[in-house]
Amino acid sequence: MGRPEPRVDGRLKVTGNARYASDFPVANPAHACLVTSAIAKGRIVSFDLDDARAVPGVLDILTHETVGNEVHEPKFFGSGGTASTIHRPLSSAQISHAGQIVAIVVADTYEAAREAAYRVRVTYEEEDAATTLDSDGVETLPATKVRKEHKNPRVGDAAAALRAAPVTIDAVYETPTQHHNAIELYATTCVWSGEQLTVYEPSQFVHALKHAMAEQLGIDAEDVRVISPYVGGAFGSKAAVTPRTALVAIAARRLNRPVKLVATRAQGFTIATYRAETRHRVRLGAQRDGKLTAYVHEGWEATSRLDDYLVGGTETTAHIYDVPNVSTRVNVVRTDRATPGFMRSPPEVPYVFALETALDELAEALDMDPIELRRINDTRNDPITGAPYTSRSLMACYDEASRAFGWRRRNLPPGSMRDGDWLVGWGCATAVYPTFMGAATARVRLARNGATRVEIAAHDLGTGAYTAIAQTAAERLGLPVAAVEVLLGDSALPAAPVAGGSNTTASCCNVVAKACDGIRRRLVRAAMRADRGPLRGRKPSSVNFVDRHIAGEDGAKVSLADAFDMLGAPMIEEYAHWLPHGMEPDALKKLHLGSAALTGGAMEDRIAAAFGAELVELRVNVYTGELRVPRIVGAFAAGRIVNPRTAHSQYVGGMIWGIASALHEQTELDRRVARYVNTDLAEYLIPVNADVPDVQAILVSEEDRLVNPLGIKGLGELANVGTAAALGNALYHATGRRIRKLPLRIEDVL
Amino acid sequence: MRYEAPTTAKEAVRLMAGKAGMARVLAGGTDLLVQIRTDRIAPDLIVDIKRIAGMRSIMTKSGGFRIGAAVSGAELGEHKALRRAWPGVVEAANLIGSIQIQSRATMGGNLCNASPAADSVPALVAAGATAVIVGPRGRRSLPVEDVAVAPGRTSLKKGEIVEAIVLPKRAPRSGDAYLRFIPRSEMDIAVVGAGVSLTLDRNGVCTAARVALGAVAERVILVPDAAKALIGSTVDQAALERLAAAASAACRPIDDKRGTKKFRIKVAGVLARRAARTALARAQGK
Structure with missing residues (x-):
């Protein structure tokens, strides 16, 4: 820690081998394209979908007439939920902002989906919209x-x-x-396998997305997995769950086929925050x-x-x-x-x-x-x-x-x-x-040969989290950074907070260090209790992990491999959770439910x-x-x-x-x-x-x-x-x- | 939408003239494809001119240059003789977009897209360039300033295509320059553009000049009063001040997010003066 290590994922990124959400290959995907509202306020009077349906390869067109109540009301993150809005996508004819999703077209190819989306005709009844702070019709209320x-x-x-x-x-x-305008566009791929849903989506909070999908689709959270190992820029825009994800999941469920959506740059201005x-x-x-x-x-x-x-x-x-x-x-x-x-x-x-x-x-x-x-x-x-x-x-x-x-x-x-x-x-x-800091959990596994694996559902938005976490584990365990493999961005991993409020390094490095300390304790204890061995009988606080060894202040040392042999195990896995100062005691429970509770500041x-x-x-x-x-x-x-x-x-x-x-x-x-x-x-x-x-x-x-x-x-x-x-x-x-x-x-x- | 890529100008004209509905010429596509993708236009026919040999080359012609309508900005930039004779024109064309855009974008397209803010057009107008237009009734030439009539509209008739742009033979002791103003340092649409071309006699007196401005009216404008301010002078400070005043006076701009009317009027004078200084230095062989 403290050294200017090059990014551990640098080579993957510059060679194009880092897999972003829409890069994941899925079998036989259908492609989705959004149709968004041309008006800011009013209602949809009717759709004319004949031209769109006539495009060869079109599989399905979802509108409020076909989706209705299928998406349950999301809970707004500002009220302790996970969603960017309480808006239920495609639930009614009501339009509450320009660029709101009004239909989603699914086809065999991206080209067919896009062509058909262009051919969707929507008739609106438009009302006057209030645009900004001093427009007529706005409502000003004190935050309290x-x-x-x-x-x-x-x-x-x-x-x-x-x-x-x-x-x-x-x-x-x-x-x-x-607008954030991250280079990576808002992409979502949903794959159902029976009752189980896998979502590939760039995310700043995979556990929140997992629970949001469970709530919005009325399924068990344990049946949802969110995979987002690399994120091509987020800046806050991929933290709260947006309406598109549930729609892609529904489209995939209806077709019984994976559905992939990559929204356009222009749509990104209105379908997210x-x-x-x-x-x-x-x-x-x-x-x-x-x-x-x-x-x-x-x-x-x-x-x-x-x-x-x-x-x-x-x-x-x-x-x-x-x-x-x-x-x-x-x-x-x-x-x-x-x-x-x-x-x-x-x-x-x-x-x-x-x-x-x-x-x-x-x-x-x-x-x-x-x-x-x-x-x-x-x-x-x-x-x-x-x-x-x-x-x-x-x-x-x-x-x-x-x-x-x-x-x-x-x-x-x-x-x-x-x-x-x-x-x-x-x-x-x-x-x-x-x-800011959040409650976090992590699992660290150290093998006899020094190979280390850190598992934590944190997120690297291009900021260097992989590297910082690897450095932390490497330092605690006395290993080179290259010996540490870090897995992030997967809701199957131990829960970590939202990548927001700049809390990731503080929260995740502390919990990973804590898990490493658990491993250290077990190895140190084994080395000290061993009948023979240079560290026999020492105080745990008097040794450190340096250069693949447990070393005493006087230079006496035991190699990691020997310590493992003294312990009689080929590897150690430690799970740890960490609560920052000032955090409410139920924070871990909330974290596991995808809540973005952070503490800190004043x-x-x-x-x-x-x-x-x-x-x-x-x-x-x-x-x-x-x-x-x-x-x-x-x-x-x-x-x-x-x-x-x-x-x-x-x-x-x-x-x-x-x-x-x-x-x-x-x-x-x-x-x-x-x-x-x-x-x-x-x-x-x-x-x-x-x-x-x-x-x-x-x-x-x-x-x-x-x-x-x-x-x-x-x-x-x-x-x-x-x-x-x-x-x-x-x-x-x-x-x-x-x-x-x-x-x-x-x-x-x- | 139908796509055709003929190999002769004659065939291209036949296609353009024959089709009912909207037909568009595709050269680099850096404007056309964007307009299609953003739903601004929906052509029924697209005629790609990049396979027409005569539209892909730069030829020297009685001391001047004939630049095919599908020659890219990058190709212009690599043409040494053209750069020597008309540095202002080449600089203007090379200001458009990024390196990637440069390898696609053409001056012919820049001209026919008819944007008042087109970067290469004021330089071409200042240079006294003509457009060679091929159509159902044969070929005709038109001064470049008469091609665009309003934003997005040209004076071309049904079936007509700009085949080439002709730059005249350069007189000795001549120079040209183009400058544009944008809020950031690169890669943006001109808030104001100014092109100046001038010729000096042996005593350093300006004998001929043309001044054109972009992004200050519904199309690129030629400003004869600004040219008059230079002709007969040694392009001294007083002449430059008169030039700037004439340039500002000729502007009839709009307010938009890139700049206000007032700003455009003021800066048109500043840029015309600066471009004239550069053109003068080039005419003097500096």
């Missing part, structure tokens, strides 16, 4: 009303503190709709020396009519700085759109953008360096509860990032740095991500989070307003780093995503009809390589003895937090113009 357990963080008397503050900021910020647009009003009060006295944050988030998805980012932002008076409030705005869902750092991306931009405005009002402002308000304790941070290295991150960036050469006044035709701006912002007795500092240079062309980002430096501290190479890759990728969020990414809404316009990668802009010339990630060392036994904090969702604020702040520094709405657009600069 739609979610009983929701609590708006607050402390002190923020209103009074604001009134008394000599310096105040009061501004409104907005973030756009975004997305990041909804948000609006924020932030008010800050401070003394002239920069000490914050008040923080008031109200947020509005778009959701659907059916489900109240909530990101509620003040649950993160209220805990970052030392502010004695905090008042927050979050609202959901129900629109006629699909239900949004997790997208990388769901609460932090929009809410931290608002807070970190407001802080920059405050620094400007105070005529103060923005990093100094953050230093003045740094804290070791949760300002809401007073509980201590398990560890916190925010200012160390700023210090290291500043040094690497050359921040002290920054001129304070906006518009004062120029290079030829380019206005130069330097901006900064804090990155933060709460540390707890009663402590608060755990990873921090970072991002410093950026933005250049604005005087003549064209072109915005370019020649360099970005991020320094991050996230406890113990299991693999600096994959961590570095996550940070760099996160910052690039942050640049995308700031300058490019936005799902365009046709506000008249509640539809998305740019549903492909030609029109949904993300940066190309030329847009991200110099991205530097610094790993700041941090030791955390409290957060969990291995001291690991999640970091996958850390680095794309704050980037957009840093860039907006740099734009202000370059031009003196404050843009409070993302993405930053060139015409806003002219």
Whole structure:
């Protein structure tokens, strides 16, 4: 652990041998194609399927007229369930969002299915749809009303503190709709063997998908197996169970033949989740020396009519700085759109953008360096509860990032740095991500020759989980990484949490280490009790596993093979479960039922989070307003780093995503009809390589003895937090113009 | 939908002229296939011109070039003499899409797709290129700026196909350039495009110029007033300012998600000026 091991699955991936969901060969598959709604609100009056049925090779066309009540109502994950929505697919003529699945065509070939899907004619009765936050017909409700357990963080008397503050900021910020657009499309293959169903689907939570299928199809969970060893990008979109899976399963059951669906890129914009647009009003009060006295944050988030998805980012932002008076409030705005869902750092991306931009405005009002402002308000304790941070290295991150960036050469006044035709701006912002952990189980088997197999139904979304878990087992058992085989992404393996909230490394490495420790104990005991042998009579705590040996501090050692012989067994298999601090005792039971319960962040007795500092240079062309980002430096501290190479890759990728969020990414809404316009990668802009010339990630060392036994904090969702604020702040520094709405657009600069 | 791949222009014209309903020419397919797949069009007939030998070659013709309508961007980029004579045209064509797209996409297709934001078209218009059109009544030539009439619409008649694009013989001391503006650094549709071609006399005075703009009107436009600003000058700062002002004045753009009207008008002037500077340097042999 701690070494920059190359990915253990790297060769498989670059040679095309890693099997993604739709790569699994199944016998004689039929192919499915979706037909999605052309309207956002209303009902289906009729179908004309004659043309579609006439296509040679068409086997079946499922609509609400034929499926009806076959799918049981899913339970929304926001209410403790597993599904992205309570919508029951193909259960009625009702349309609640554009792009809703209205039919599924199954044929012998993909081509026939697609052709027939094109020929399905649907007649609708359309009603006016409410598209977004300020559209007519939306319903705005406080989060406390739609979610009983929701609590708006607050402390002190923020209103009074604001009134008394000599310096105040009061501004409104907005973030756009975004879609994950993982390269791997939403694919599902369902295979029935008698009563048993196997689902091949890219998943961030195979145990949830297993139980969801059992519930939605009315079958025994033990008859469902979900296989998803590799995932080609997910970013939250493959965590909750979407309506398509049950439909593919039903189609396969009706035909008694495997059915394979790979939805199109455009359909991916409406059959799964997305990041909804948000609006924020932030008010800050401070003394002239920069000490914050008040923080008031109200947020509005778009959701659907059916489900109240909530990101509620003040649950993160209220805990970052030392502010004695905090008042927050979050609202959901129900629109006629699909239900949004997790997208990388769901609460932090929009809410931290608002807070970190407001802080920059405050620094400007105070005529103060923005990093100094953050230093003045740094804290070791949760300002809401007073509980201590398990560890916190925010200012160390700023210090290291500043040094690497050359921040002290920054001129304070906006518009004062120029290079030829380019206005130069330097901006900064804090990155933060709460540390989450979940109950986890794992099985580890060690053979006499050192061959190790780790089984855990965790998920590698391209993040490096295979490698981190292999490194953990290798270190605990004193073996090379190559001796460890890791099996993930299969619901037949011991249950592990959702790959969400960046908890996988912390949860899974801790449980795997625990299982390895069980193996160690048995071998050590055997070695110590053996009649002869160099470790006879030693204390278990005095030995370690190194280089295929059990070694004492004085150099006395027993080889693994000898220890096995002393034990009299050819292999040992250990099963372990692990409950993180603060987890409710029934968490294991919930985990086995596919519940995504996580603990962490701001707890009663402590608060755990990873921090970072991002410093950026933005250049604005005087003549064209072109915005370019020649360099970005991020320094991050996230406890113990299991693999600096994959961590570095996550940070760099996160910052690039942050640049995308700031300058490019936005799902365009046709506000008249509640539809998305740019549903492909030609029109949904993300940066190309030329847009991200110099991205530097610094790993700041941090030791955390409290957060969990291995001291690991999640970091996958850390680095794309704050980037957009840093860039907006740099734009202000370059031009003196404050843009409070993302993405930053060139015409806003002219 | 019927697909045909004739080997002669005559056969292609016969197919295009004979079919009732929608017929479309397929060259690289980088626009056509996307439009079909996204349900924007549903042709009854597709005529692939890539097997017609005369449409796949670049020929030198009385000092100029005849570029077959099915010649790919990659082939243009590899043609040294063409690159030397018309660097602006080749650069413009090579800006379209990625390397993969370059090996398929053609200038003929870019022209006939009739997008106001087509990258190669302003460069061709500035170059004074003509389109050779073959149809049921034989061949005719048309200035490139007269091919597109509106977004997605051309002046071609039923059965007509653009067979080649002809670039004229280059006068000594000439240069051309094309620039486009996009929000990110590569791979996007032009928010504004500007093509400039000019010729100098022995004293460095501009004797001929053409300026064309893309993405600022319903089609690519030739801007004679902008050219006039250069002719008779040494392409000095004052002439460039007049050029920029004339270019901005000629714009009649729309707002869309890539840029606003106001932005396009301003940047058209900036890009025309920058393209003129590059064209000037090339004319001066720099």
